[in-house]
Amino acid sequence: MKQNLKITGIMFYYYFICKRKxxxxxxEIQMESNSEAVEIGKLIDEKSYKRDRKHIMINETINIDFMRNRKVIHEIKKSDSMEEASIWQVKYYIYYLKKHGVEDIKAILDYPKLKKRVDVELNKDDEEEIEKILLEIEKIVRDQKMPSIIDSKICKKCSYYELCYI
Ligand code: SF4
Incomplete structure (x- = not known):
């Protein structure tokens, strides 16, 4: 099956967080959130990395937090609790750019509050994995039936909590 749905970076991230989300x-069920987490995220975003060009949206598909030189994209996170999802999100960015002719890109996950950075690169196996995941994402979102709730500790902070549990 050929993947032909537009799959954004945030969708790729959510695939790892929760398939129902x-x-x-x-x-298009989008909930407003005024949680503290969202506010902290915005503050980090505004106060950090003032020198850099921020929020580079490409084809309304991937939204790069900033680029410090032409070959390194940065993704800012406030916590490393979802690190696997974050790593795959930026691998997807690198993959997407490569598919559009932009080669040799690397990525860095930045955690300003933790004073931590993680280097991320894309290898051949990752590319194959991403292609499988893209097909799975398309299948999930086209399905009439929504995926099951995950009953995880992350649910309490999720903007869809009321829809899932109340
Ligand atoms: S509340 Fe939990 S199960 Fe529901 S969408 Fe959010 S993370 Fe998924």
Missing amino acids: LWYFRN
Whole structure:
């Protein structure tokens, strides 16, 4: 099956966080959140990296937090609790750019509050994995039936909590 749905970086991230959240998001059920986490995220974003060009949206698909030189993209996170999802999100950015002719890109996950950085690169196996995941994402979001709730500690902070549990 050929993947032909536009799959954004945030959808790719949600695939790793919760497939139901991905389904809600793609099916245009979007909840406003005024949680403290969102506010902290905005503050980090505004106060950090003032020198850099920020929020580079490409084809309305991937939204790069900033680039410090032409070959390194940066993704800013406030916590490393979802690190696997964050790593795959930026691998997807590198993959997407490569598919559009921009080669040899690397990425860095920045955690300003933790004073931590993680280097991320894309290898051949990752590319194959991403292609499988893209097909899976398309299947999930096109399905009439939403995925099951995950009953995880992350649910309490999720903007869809009320829809899932109340
Ligand atoms: S509340 Fe939990 S199960 Fe529901 S969408 Fe959010 S993370 Fe997924």
